[in-house]
Structures are given as C-alpha cells and as structure tokens.
Amino acid sequence: MKKARSKIHQSDQGNDVAHGPQRTCVGCRKSLDQDQLVRYVLSPQGEVVVDYRKKLPGRGVYTCFDLECVETAVKRGQFCRSLRGGEGPSANDLWRVLHDQAYCKALDLIGMARKAGQVVSGTRQVLSELQAGKEFGVLVRAADLSVDIAEKVDKAARRSAVPCFALFSKELLGGLLGKSERGVVALKYGSLAVAIMNELERLNKFAGEFNG
Ligand SMILES: [Zn+2]
Secondary structure (H helix, E strand, O other), X not given: OOOHHHOOOXXXXXXXXXXXXXXXXOXXXXXXXXXXXXXXXXXXXXXXXXXXXXXXXOOEXXXXXXXXXXXXXXXXXXXXXXXXXXOOOOHHHHHHHHHHHHHHHHHHHHHHHHHOOOEEEOHHHHHHHXXXXXXXXXXXXXXXXXXXXXHHHHHHHHHOOOOEEEOOOHHHHHHHOOOOOOOEEEEEOOHHHHHHHHHHHHHHOOOOOOOO
C-alpha cells in the first residue's frame, strides 16, 4: 500500500472565515459560527429553555434557526441527551418561543437604532432619500401598507439594492419611533442594520405560521 492516503489535507484557510467560536447544530450537525445558532439550556426546574441572548449559565446546546433542525434534534432526543436531563420539549413549542424572541429582539434593535440616530422613517422621506442615492442597510415596510405604496417602496428598494422586509403594522412601527404611524423605516448602513436584518430574516421564516 502506498502512503499517499495518510496525508489528509487540513483546511488551513478555516481561520479566515471564522468570526467567533464555532458550535455544532444538534439537528443538521453542521458546525457554524455561534452567532448564527440558537442556544438552549436546562432551566433550574429541569426544562429545556431557549437562551436566545446566549447569557444563561450552564451547559448549552445549539441548533440552526430552522424548524427542520429543531424537529430533528427533538426527534433524536438531542436536547435531553446533550443537556443531561430535561423533559423532551416539543419542536413546535420551541419554534414558537424562537418566533417570539426574534420578534422582541427585532423591535428592541429598531428602538435602539432610533435612539442612536440610525433611523429614517416615513414613506415619503425614505423614498426621496433613496431617489437621491442615499444608501441604507435595510428597509422595513409595514405589512399593512396599501398595495400601490407597497409596490412603490419595493421597487425603490430593489433599484437601490437594499433588502426590504414587509413586517409589522404601521401602528407598531410608529409606536417604536414615538410617532402615530409609520409605513416605512430605513436603517442607516452599519452594524445595527446588520443585526436587525438578521432578526428580520429569521422572522421571515415564520411568515404565515403565526399571526401576531
Ligand atoms: Zn442545523
């Protein structure tokens, strides 16, 4: 036998792409940046709980933000096994918690962005700034905008290559910004916009699943 086979190629470029610690999803088994995964721990009562902000103490397990991965992990008893205890949680319950957490975090972050002066809001204002070539990190347009205005906003976003999400109501967006109603909220380019987009992408996975 030749020795050629014993020479296994190490991935030597791995460090260039890794930003934070890598963790393995107990559903699909992929190893990913911890920031992209959801953490779960065992509560003092011995239940599996979502540790969305990754702050709770103790042993943790991770999954992708993906119903399929959560279901696979539940089916294989990965939560109980890896956390050494805990009632087997239902995938749907966990999924609902993940929805609520992503929802709250998105709203929190938009509120933070407003305080940091990173927000431009109002349909007319945002459209005219887009027209003037202003760059934004991400747009949120209310899901209850009228069809023609929604089309106008979507089109302008596409033209400027800004990701645009149809989420929340005009009233909710307005409330976040201390106004009565807001149809469009634009986030200035930056790390807050990136964090907000991450949550909005997560929320998009629930489209049509839950109301409110
Ligand atoms: Zn996964």
